[in-house]
Amino acid sequence: MRQLLLGLAVWLVCMAASAQVAPELFFKEFFNLPMGSKGLEQSAKLTSANGQTVRITGYMVQQEVPHLGRFMLSPRPVQMSEHADGEADDLPAALVTVYLDDAQKDWLIPYTRGLLSITGRLSVGRLEETDGRVSWVRLVLPTEATRGMDSTELTRYFEAQQHAH
Amino acid sequence: MYHPIPAPLYRLAAITLCVLASTAAQAAPSVTRLTPPSELFSGHAEGPIVARFLPGQRFDLQATVRPDDASKTITAARFSIDGKALNANVAIKSCEAFCNKGVPANAAIVSSRALSVIQQGIHTFTVTATQSDGQTVSAKGNFEIVPLVVGGQKIKNIIIMLGDGMGAAQRTAARIVAGGYAQGKVVQPLAMDTFPVTGMVKTASLNSIVTDSAPGMSAYALGNKNNNNEQGVFPDDTLDAFDNPRIEYLSEYLHRTQGKALGLVTTADVFDATPAANAVHTSNRGAGTGIVDQYLDDRKLSGLSVLMGGGRKWFVPASTPGSARGDKSDYAFSSTEAHTTDIVKAWGAAPGSKDKDRNLLADFQAAGFAYAGNKTEMDAIDSGKTSHLLGLFSHSNMNVALDKIDGRRQKGQGLGNAGNNRVVDDYGFPDQPMLDEMTTTALRVLEKKKEGFVLMVEGASIDKQAHAMDTERWLLDTIEFDRTVKLAQAFAAKRGDTLVIVTADHECAGVALIGGSIVSDARLQELVRDGDPALRDKTVGIYETAGFPKYRIAADGYPETTDIDHRLLVAYGANSDRFEDYRTNPLPVQDSQQPFVKTQPLAAYPVDPSQRDAQGKFMITGQVPGNSAVHTASDIPLSAFGPGAYSFTGVMDNTDVFFKMAQAAVKGVVLPAGLQAAKQK
Numbered sequence: 032m033r034q035l036l037l038g039l040a041v042w043l044v045c046m047a048a049s050a051q052v053a054p055e056l057f058f059k060e061f062f063n064l065p066m067g068s069k070g071l072e073q074s075a076k077l078t079s080a081n082g083q084t085v086r087i088t089g090y091m092v093q094q095e096v097p098h099l100g101r102f103m104l105s106p107r108p109v110q111m112s113e114h115a116d117g118e119a120d121d122l123p124a125a126l127v128t129v130y131l132d133d134a135q136k137d138w139l140i141p142y143t144r145g146l147l148s149i150t151g152r153l154s155v156g157r158l159e160e161t162d163g164r165v166s167w168v169r170l171v172l173p174t175e176a177t178r179g180m181d182s183t184e185l186t187r188y189f190e191a192q193q194h195a196h
Numbered sequence: 197m198y199h200p201i202p203a204p205l206y207r208l209a210a211i212t213l214c215v216l217a218s219t220a221a222q223a224a225p226s227v228t229r230l231t232p233p234s235e236l237f238s239g240h241a242e243g244p245i246v247a248r249f250l251p252g253q254r255f256d257l258q259a260t261v262r263p264d265d266a267s268k269t270i271t272a273a274r275f276s277i278d279g280k281a282l283n284a285n286v287a288i289k290s291c292e293a294f295c296n297k298g299v300p301a302n303a304a305i306v307s308s309r310a311l312s313v314i315q316q317g318i319h320t321f322t323v324t325a326t327q328s329d330g331q332t333v334s335a336k337g338n339f340e341i342v343p344l345v346v347g348g349q350k351i352k353n354i355i356i357m358l359g360d361g362m363g364a365a366q367r368t369a370a371r372i373v374a375g376g377y378a379q380g381k382v383v384q385p386l387a388m389d390t391f392p393v394t395g396m397v398k399t400a401s402l403n404s405i406v407t408d409s410a411p412g413m414s415a416y417a418l419g420n421k422n423n424n425n426e427q428g429v430f431p432d433d434t435l436d437a438f439d440n441p442r443i444e445y446l447s448e449y450l451h452r453t454q455g456k457a458l459g460l461v462t463t464a465d466v467f468d469a470t471p472a473a474n475a476v477h478t479s480n481r482g483a484g485t486g487i488v489d490q491y492l493d494d495r496k497l498s499g500l501s502v503l504m505g506g507g508r509k510w511f512v513p514a515s516t517p518g519s520a521r522g523d524k525s526d527y528a529f530s531s532t533e534a535h536t537t538d539i540v541k542a543w544g545a546a547p548g549s550k551d552k553d554r555n556l557l558a559d560f561q562a563a564g565f566a567y568a569g570n571k572t573e574m575d576a577i578d579s580g581k582t583s584h585l586l587g588l589f590s591h592s593n594m595n596v597a598l599d600k601i602d603g604r605r606q607k608g609q610g611l612g613n614a615g616n617n618r619v620v621d622d623y624g625f626p627d628q629p630m631l632d633e634m635t636t637t638a639l640r641v642l643e644k645k646k647e648g649f650v651l652m653v654e655g656a657s658i659d660k661q662a663h664a665m666d667t668e669r670w671l672l673d674t675i676e677f678d679r680t681v682k683l684a685q686a687f688a689a690k691r692g693d694t695l696v697i698v699t700a701d702h703e704c705a706g707v708a709l710i711g712g713s714i715v716s717d718a719r720l721q722e723l724v725r726d727g728d729p730a731l732r733d734k735t736v737g738i739y740e741t742a743g744f745p746k747y748r749i750a751a752d753g754y755p756e757t758t759d760i761d762h763r764l765l766v767a768y769g770a771n772s773d774r775f776e777d778y779r780t781n782p783l784p785v786q787d788s789q790q791p792f793v794k795t796q797p798l799a800a801y802p803v804d805p806s807q808r809d810a811q812g813k814f815m816i817t818g819q820v821p822g823n824s825a826v827h828t829a830s831d832i833p834l835s836a837f838g839p840g841a842y843s844f845t846g847v848m849d850n851t852d853v854f855f856k857m858a859q860a861a862v863k864g865v866v867l868p869a870g871l872q873a874a875k876q877k
Contacts, residue, residue: 059622062517066591066624068569069557070508070516095822106622112663112824115408115704117425117482118525119468121660123623124509124518124591142823157514163524167517 053150056085058106061125061168071124073155077168081155087127087170088148091140098162100136104129104149104170118164128166132174225270225327227335228303229260231430231441232420233402234337236320246402247339247420247430248851250858251314253449254543256441257282258307259323260433261333262300270304273325277313284308284542287534291433299433307441307535310542316343342419342855347864349839352648353694354446354857355684356416357388359677360409360470361659361670361704363832365766369709370674372764373755377744387682388698391835396847398831399702402431405829409659410481412701412850413473417652418443419854427469428477437480438490438527439536442543446854447474447650450861451499455647458499461638463631463673464656465507465592466491470701474652475500477545478527484510485526486548492560493546501645502638504587505656506594508569511560514552518591521552560586570627579640587634590625596657596669597676598780600628601754631655632680639687648693648861653680662705663824667766668758668780679753688838695860697844697853699834705825706769711742713778716761724777731814735778736765770826772818840865 056076063072092103093110104127111120129149131138151170158166230237232247232255249255257275269290275282291303306325313319319341324334359366367388375384382389401411402421411422420443423431429440447458460471467488469481475498476490488510491500509520529536529547540547561567565584568574574587595603603620620626629637635653642649655677661669681698688694713720714737723731737743745764747755758780765778820826834853836844840860844853845868859866 062624064621064624065626068567068573070512071518071591071624073517093823095824107619110664110823112660114822115663115824115827116468116660118484118520119465119507119593119656121593125624157519159522159524163522165514165520165522 053084053086054080056080056087056153058087058089058123058125058127066124073167078155080153083153084150084173085153085170086148086150088146089127090145091143091147092122092126093142097139097142098160100131100138100140102129102140103127104147126166126168128160128169130169130171132172134174223264224331225261225263225268225325225333227259227261227323227325227333228299229258229431229433230323230335230337231256231258231432232337232339232443233430234339237335237337242338245318245338245340248342248855249313249339249419249443250449250855250862251316251341251344252312252453253419254310254312254442254444256307256309256430256443257311257321257323258305258430258432258441259325259335260299260303260305261323261325262303263327264331266300266302268328269302270306270325271328273304273306273323275308275321275323277321278319279322282308282311284311285534285538287538289434289533289535294435295433296435303433305432305434305535307538309538310442313341316341344859344863345866347859347866349693350862350864351693351695351839351860353642353688353691354648354650354861355688355694355696356650356652356857357655357677357681357684357696357698358413358416358470358652359655359658359674359698359700360464361662361702361827362655362674362677362700363703363707363828363830365703365707365709366658366662366670366674366700367833369671369707369764369766370678372709372745373671373747373758374675374678374749374753376746386678387685388678388835391685391696391698391837391841393837393841393845394833394835395845396831397699397834397853398847398849400829400850406827407702407850408469408481408827409701410469410473413470413652414443414445415850416699416701416853416857417445417447417474419446419851419858421851422473423479425469425481426479427473427481428475429479431479436527436536437478437483438486438548439529439539440477440479442477442539445474445498446858447498447500449858450648450650451497454861456499456861457501457642457645457647457649459502459638459642459649459651460500460504460654461502461631461634461651462505462654462656463594463596463676464505464654464660465510466503466505466588467507467510468505468593468656470654470656471503471505471652474498474650483525483527485521485523485552488556489526489548489551489554490546492556492563493548495563497544499650501583501649502585502641502651503565504568504585504589504634504638505654506588506590506592508557508588509591511556511588513555519552520592521554521556523550523552526550526552557586557588570625571629571633572627574629574634574637577637577641579637580644582641583644585637585641587629587637589628589634590623593656593660594628595620595623595625596661597630597672597754598669598758600630601672601752603628604752630679631676632683635680636683639683643687643691653684655680658700659704659827662707662768663826665705665768665771665774665825666781671758672754675754685837692839694838695840695857696837697834697841697857698836699853700832701850703828703830703832705771706828706830708767708769710765710767711736711738712745713737713761713763713765714741717759717763717779718761720778724779731777737762768825770820770828771816772820772822772824772826774816774818776814776816842867842871845871 154169401407410427450456599619843856
């Protein structure tokens with residue numbers, strides 16, 4: 032399996048080259064808050080954005096065992112200790128799994144500090160990942176954002192598109 | 197005429213003969229694993245005795261037997277103890293695709309389930325297996341039945357206070373912060389400091405000097421060493437995480453023989469290893485769906501009556517948003533193969549089923565459990581009318597004490613993009629109880645149990661936040677834990693029939709209290725902001741320059757702030773690479789490049805470690821790989837209170853703790869041999 036390192040800092044801002052900015056979706060808008068005492072309830076805003084291109088800002092979850100081609104984005108900085116805690120984790124319920132393009136599904140994404148602003152196609156619904164973890168909200172990066180790039184070019188591209196606050 | 201054999205052909209013939217001879221000499225089936233584990237089998241030595249049980253405590257016998265040739269099979273097997281053949285059914289399961297890599301498909305897993313031995317002393321057990329060509333193989337192991345002696349008062353209740361990852365340094369740190377020192381004397385000792393008896397516990401697991409929480413807890417709960425990541429079972433050669441050879445838990449033994457109830461209270465997700473290693477049998481501590489199912493389905497074995505913590509994601513059906521239930525983390529025993537049907541028959545255990553759509557929350561309630569989803573609902577429980585209680589206060593692990601207390605103090609730290617911005621708001625659970633509040637409710641329910649109870653209370657994030665090297669977060673969780681110890685102690689003092697032990701499962705992060713800051717917090721903030729390259733040398737006070745850090749404790753029992761002048765400084769010996777600025781992290785895990793996004797423009801963030809160093813951040817090189825600090829092999833303290841406490845003095849193995857608790861509950865409290873008065877002549 033080919034594993035490529037995507038450079039030291041991957042600012043995953045995959046906006047189209049045009050100046051058009053995708054509508055922003057906040058983690059706080061995922062579920063009706065506070066959570067009820069049974070399960071969670073997805074908000075109308077989240078479900079209506081399913082399939083749309085949106086921008087979400089959050090922190091890359093720091094994992095001991097990162098998965099190839101995907102990472103988790105959280106409203107809080109979270110460091111997981113999978114070896115000791117397994118799935119007893121401190122991940123907030125509002126969580127997004129970000130997928131690279133299918134052509135980069137074997138790429139290892141290094142942990143990147145700081146707020147990341149990710150634009151991609153939103154996918155809402157239950158998905159059991161290969162490792163058994165269930166994800167409910169995913170963001171799939173557009174193919175054209177990173178097509179044909181090697182890891183260095185991709186890093187430079189992301190750096191050039193840092194999200195300005 | 198003489199025709200010599202050409203040389204090459206001669207050699208070939210010789211080699212062929214050799215191969216035939218060696219094959220003939222080695223051809224025999226072999227036993228490659230024999231359970232319970234013993235040095236007699238693995239190391240061909242009489243000791244140390246690895247497996248020990250109480251008289252009558254149930255356990256499984258199992259062996260992995262490999263035929264000598266791929267064309268053969270194992271056709272029969274029997275177990276005997278001390279030379280006497282057992283009557284129990286022997287299940288023979290051929291591996292096929294069902295075993296671990298490297299185990300041949302025609303190997304057989306042979307098991308006899310739920311056996312027990314009454315007679316005390318060391319016993320030898322044997323497996324004898326027959327191969328399809330009639331050859332037999334035998335292997336021998338041993339175990340011990342630990343004698344219980346007639347003692348004094350029989351304790352009715354056992355409370356195990358388990359500070360996960362809480363070594364001696366974590367205890368000391370909590371004492372310095374919560375209790376304070378004056379001229380070398382403690383102003384207000386921790387509750388656990390006032391326990392009359394303290395000993396040291398050796399924490400190794402079956403397969404490592406460094407344990408994790410699963411075998412760490414199960415050593416106390418069943419008296420045997422388990423492998424890391426495994427709980428309630430001995431290791432085996434199969435892929436199934438729920439079919440391993442089982443060992444009866446203290447909760448199960450005391451429920452079966454005395455009718456005692458079990459309570460589990462934790463700040464972690466309730467499926468986590470420490471609570472589960474009191475009632476659930478699995479070789480995969482991460483198999484959440486199966487673990488929470490087993491809590492309910494096997495409650496008749498464990499006596500489970502109170503279950504409180506986080507982890508609602510495992511209890512709601514897969515169709516509910518946020519549910520983590522899945523078939524990959526569940527189990528279902530075959531209904532036709534004796535290998536697993538014997539678990540159901542002999543143990544009386546549930547067969548399980550792959551039921552990700554199960555509404556376990558509803559099933560608990562249907563089984564008579566009252567349910568509380570937040571503190572308000574918990575406080576509304578009428579404990580006088582409640583015999584069974586389920587409390588699930590968050591999605592996974594509960595928020596830690598620091599964030600819960602900041603929430604109660606209305607202290608916002610969050611991203612602030614909408615409405616309330618406390619950490620507990622960001623997680624969506626603003627109304628979570630503290631550990632002491634949960635435990636008070638649990639004790640009100642459990643104290644009505646006529647036959648008594650076993651209650652395990654876990655301060656889970658002492659460990660989890662030490663992994664993250666987040667000093668103030670594990671510190672406040674240790675204070676939260678000690679507040680809970682205090683009320684358990686008061687409960688025991690009032691009743692006189694309850695044993696309380698306070699201990700850990702292992703130490704976490706190699707915590708060392710290196711001294712105190714020699715600067716004010718305002719000065720420390722300047723040093724950090726300026727990225728002063730001498731941050732360490734300008735901050736760390738050692739020996740007498742450390743003095744006595746003085747934290748002010750608010751009415752809620754926690755420090756008014758942890759960012760005081762001349763603060764306590766903590767180092768980590770089992771650390772991964774990290775940055776240190778000595779200040780309280782505003783967020784659950786520090787993102788060391790930007791203490792807070794609002795105060796530092798994102799564009800200024802450094803993009804690689806050299807830029808971080810250029811900023812003058814103090815980077816500490818890790819001594820372990822990865823991103824987290826790790827557990828250590830250091831002994832940990834254990835303190836005991838109440839009748840039976842005297843047994844817990846000295847340096848003991850973690851498995852000894854189980855036998856001491858069982859002695860006090862089954863036959864009455866005894867003094868350790870070295871403390872008994874000389875016999876009068």
